[in-house]
Amino acid sequence: MNNLNKNLKIFSILTTIGMIIVLLQGALVTKTESGQGCGDSWPLCHGQVIPESITTLETIIEYSHRFVSGILGIMVIILAIWMWRKLPHVRETKFLAIIAVLFIIFQGLLGAAAVMWGQSSAVLALHFGFSLVSFASVLLLTILVFEEGKPSRVSATKITTQFRSFIYFVFTYLYIVVYTGALVRHTDSSLACAGWPLCNGQIIPPLRGNIAVQFGHRVAAAVMFLVILALLVHVYRHYKEEIALRYTVLISFILVTIQVLSGAYVVFTAMSLFSSMLHAFIITCLFGSISYLLMLATRSKS
Secondary structure (H helix, E strand, C coil), X not given: CCHHHHHHHHHHHHHXXXXXXXXXXXXXXXXXXXXXXXXXXXXXXXXXXXXXXXXXXXXXXHHHHHHHHHHHHHHHHHHHHHHHHXXXXXXXXXXXXXXXXXXXXXXXXXXXXXXXXXXXXXXXXXXHHHHHHHHHHXXXXXXXXXXXXXXXXXXXXXXXXXXXXXXXXXXXXXXXXXXXHHHHHXXXXXXXXXXXXXXXXXXXXXXXXXXXXXXXHHHHHHHHHHHHHHHHHHHHHXXXXXXXXXXXXXXXXXXXXXXXXXXXXXXHCCCCHHHXXXXXXXXXXXXXHHXXXXXXXXHCCC
16 A cells, blocks of 8 residues: 555545534534524634633634634545545546535535524524535545555445435435434424423324424434335345445444434433434434445446
């Protein structure tokens, strides 16, 4: 392994880990309501590059999130350029590099707009969705780095067109579920339904206000669990020889199961800091896993 490849692998791993940290910091900002910790100025904090006096926990959380996000934004751009120059012959490289940079920029602009002008809960929820897309593209770029030099790339070579379309559907639907979950957080609806799996002791509660937002997310998450379960059953019945496909789907099912349970844990712990951060971490991992499944599907030949 030459030094260039080794350095690129190390840098891509660090960037991927950094993106996870940024996502968790964003969840922490939301959980602690620290979005205005630096006032209404951006990218400055209270009008300063480095605040002279940091007197509140909210300021520490918001400022550290901005600082780390800025560093990671630069790292993502460097990784994208490095990959573009080093692996231009790999089919996915340029597309993923562009997506990584575009969405890290969109993420930053949405965050800045929220600070300076305020944003609706829907737009703030989209901020998390953009962050996930940027993370997933960085993760897949990292995987491409480690595939380089191997005799052949990992792929699912024999899946049908119909099943490939189903994988596309799973990815799209998961993104919608992520958006509903982010909307729950940004509308303060996390505890609108007391108890789990029932909502306020009812199978179907009155669908109004925050209850409708929380219950809608629960239903969407339950369907997501069933969809990935169906994906798992189908793969183990018809694609046992596709090792990468089989393990990716199995990991995705394990993650979606943990995600559902962590959602219940959020309710039972009255949205404790640990449960909220765990919930955000697991959905990040699940989105990364399904994104890799999507890449495998795009490589397949009917």
